[in-house]
Amino acid sequence: MEPKILAILGQTESGKATFCETLCKLCGETIKTPKKEPFYYLKVYGFKYKNNPFYLLSTPGDENFIGEVKWALKVADAAILLVDTTSPLKYHNIRVFEFAKEEGIPLFIFLNKIDDFEKSNVEETLSNLNNALEASHVSITYAFKQSTTLSLVDIIEEKGFIEEGTK
Missing domain, CATH: 2.20.25 (N-terminal domain of TfIIb)
Structure with missing residues (x-):
């Protein structure tokens, strides 16, 4: 079976690497978790689910590396946009959403960090997403x-x- 490629998008420190590592571990992969720091390159994760291969292309969240995001979207079958509910909606999220639309690939939005009771605001994040993105x-x-x-x-x-x- 052909591998499925998912582009993982989001602003810096939205939890992309943690999301990818957790998904891989849940599917039985051994992942060495380095010190958590923002990275400025495309990072590739792989795993199998029900004998089907998947690759996750975790993209940098910094605007200076938007080329990495565009490349990932060109080769991806779908994309997941991680949105940090503990910080205001960043322009980067809106921009990568538009790039995914231009490529015509399915895009899933994943609200992250909802378990941070002191900082998370799911309702405000959803409202901001609805106002900023032309999407249902x-x-x-x-x-x-x-x-x-x-x-x-x-x-x-x-x-x-x-x-x-x-x-």
């Missing part, structure tokens, strides 16, 4: 928080998950 969205998971409890609802599976004591 369908939520497949919804998150909400009360005090130190994070609740997730999987709309497709009709299941809820609660994580108490999250910091």
Whole structure:
């Protein structure tokens, strides 16, 4: 089977490397996790899921390296835009969204860092995304928080998950 290639997009420190490493580990790959620092080059991760090969092209989030993003989108079958819910929506996210649209590939938006109770603002992030991007969205998971409890609802599976004591 042909490998599937996913471009992983997002602003600097949106969690792209952690997302890729976690996905690889969940699929049984051994990943050496280096010290977490922003990187300024395209980083490739690979894993197999149900005997199907996947490659993740984690792109730099710095505007000075936008060429890496464009290249990744040219070879990708789809893209995932990680949006950091703990910081304001950055122009970089809007720009890479437009590049993905130009390439005509499917784009999934993943809201990251929703478990950071002190900084995360999912509602504001969604509102900013709706205002900034010309796109319709369908939520497949919804998150909400009360005090130190994070609740997730999987709309497709009709299941809820609660994580108490999250910091």
